[in-house]
Amino acid sequence: MQRLRWLLSATLLAAIMAPLANAQEPIKALIIDGQNNHAWAKTTPVLKQILEETKLFTVDVATAPAKDTTGFAPKFSDYKVVISNYNGADWPEATKNAFVEFVAKGGGFVSVHAADNSFPKWPEYNAMIGVGGWGGRTEKDGPYVRFKEGKIVKDESPGRGGSHGAQHPYLIETREKDHPIVKGLPEKWLHAQDELYDRLRGPAKNLVVLATAFADPKKGGSGENEPQLMVIDYEKGKVFHTTLGHSDAAMKCVGFRVTFARGCEFVATGKVTQKVPEDFPTADKVSVKP
Ligand code: ZN
Numbered sequence: 282m283q284r285l286r287w288l289l290s291a292t293l294l295a296a297i298m299a300p301l302a303n304a305q306e307p308i309k310a311l312i313i314d315g316q317n318n319h320a321w322a323k324t325t326p327v328l329k330q331i332l333e334e335t336k337l338f339t340v341d342v343a344t345a346p347a348k349d350t351t352g353f354a355p356k357f358s359d360y361k362v363v364i365s366n367y368n369g370a371d372w373p374e375a376t377k378n379a380f381v382e383f384v385a386k387g388g389g390f391v392s393v394h395a396a397d398n399s400f401p402k403w404p405e406y407n408a409m410i411g412v413g414g415w416g417g418r419t420e421k422d423g424p425y426v427r428f429k430e431g432k433i434v435k436d437e438s439p440g441r442g443g444s445h446g447a448q449h450p451y452l453i454e455t456r457e458k459d460h461p462i463v464k465g466l467p468e469k470w471l472h473a474q475d476e477l478y479d480r481l482r483g484p485a486k487n488l489v490v491l492a493t494a495f496a497d498p499k500k501g502g503s504g505e506n507e508p509q510l511m512v513i514d515y516e517k518g519k520v521f522h523t524t525l526g527h528s529d530a531a532m533k534c535v536g537f538r539v540t541f542a543r544g545c546e547f548v549a550t551g552k553v554t555q556k557v558p559e560d561f562p563t564a565d566k567v568s569v570k571p
Contacts, residue, residue: 307339308549311360315345315353316369319395323529325366328393331538335555337546345369354379361549362389365396371403381405384518389548393541394526397481398443404484409520411513412483414443423483428456428493428506435485442482446501448527450474450567453509453536457491461553462512462521462543466536469564473534478524479503487514492540510540512547519548533569536562 312328314321325342332338343355345367354376357363363383372380384390392410400406401416412426419442424435433456455468472494479496480503492510496502513520521544525537532538539561543553562568 305337308337308362308546309360310338310340310362310364310545310549311355311357312340312342312364312366313345313355314342314366316347316367317395318368318398320528321366324393324526324532327529327532328364328366328541331532331542332545335542335546337542337554345372350376357383357388360388362391362545364391364393364545365399366393368395368399371400377403377405384409384520385516387517389545390515390518390520391541391545391548392520392522394476394478394524397478397522397524405515407483408486409513409515409518410483410522411485411488411511411520412442412481412508412522414478414481416443418442418482420482423485425480425482425505426485426488426490426508428454428490428508433490433508440480442480443478444480444503445476445478446496448474448476449500451477451494451497452564453492453494454506455492457489460489460491460512462540462547463491463510464553465557466539466561467563470536470562471565471567472525472536472562473531473567473569475525475531475534475537476527477502477507478509479505479507481508481524488512510544512544519551521545521548534562535560535568535570538570 314325329340332340345353397410397413398415420439424437453472455463489512490508493506494509496507498504509524511522560568
């Protein structure tokens with residue numbers, strides 16, 4: 282009897298464990314927020330939900346204090362990918378150093394919308410995001426990056442870094458169709474109403490522009506094809522930079538959701554396993570999650 286019981290429980294245990302052994306280990310993600318001139322308390326739960334819906338990630342959130350960031354010290358090294366929904370005061374020196382070390386050693390980083398406004402005077406951060414805006418950024422911080430006459434070009438002309446016109450739906454045009462983050466997506470797709478960031482500038486080293494959008498002067502834009510989705514190599518780490526996602530409403534765009542989740546997977550693992558959903562926007566039709 283004893284032996285039968287042992288056999289039964291061993292069989293049961295094996296049956297329970299088999300699917301677990303096959304399942305992919307979840308990717309540990311950390312979202313940082315707490316300060317932003319955008320509604321971070323509304324958008325962080327959306328970002329978290331997008332990742333959780335893929336069933337690939339487990340997501341924690343580290344919220345920096347509203348004013349004094351002394352003592353803000355998330356353990357970046359516990360994660361495969363850190364996502365910034367933060368645009369605010371400098372972090373303590375030790376936290377900045379730990380973050381640089383995390384990415385340099387191979388960690389993934391994702392900058393969402395106004396996160397590229399943050400830390401204008403932090404050279405390593407600017408190297409990671411490639412280009413940024415506002416915060417006094419000018420030609421001293423690096424060139425503009427645009428798509429002109431069939432290729433990506435750097436423009437050193439003087440001027441402000443960071444601008445946007447009125448919100449509107451706009452066309453995203455893929456420029457690196459074989460990159461895993463955008464592979465299989467339509468070459469052109471209509472992004473739901475959002476701010477279209479233009480005139481970003483920065484070191485722009487080791488930067489690949491995956492997709493651009495035309496910043497229409499009629500809407501207050503620069504008149505250039507401006508980078509919207511980018512990847513940057515920073516030492517052993519990878520960075521995905523999306524300028525999209527001004528609000529929780531803009532984050533309802535299926536195009537935002539898919540590129541964000543794919544970007545997070547890519548910088549964490551170096552590959553993308555997520556399929557393109559059937560409701561992905563097309564060149565003439567916006568698609569938003571209800
Ligand atoms: Zn915005």
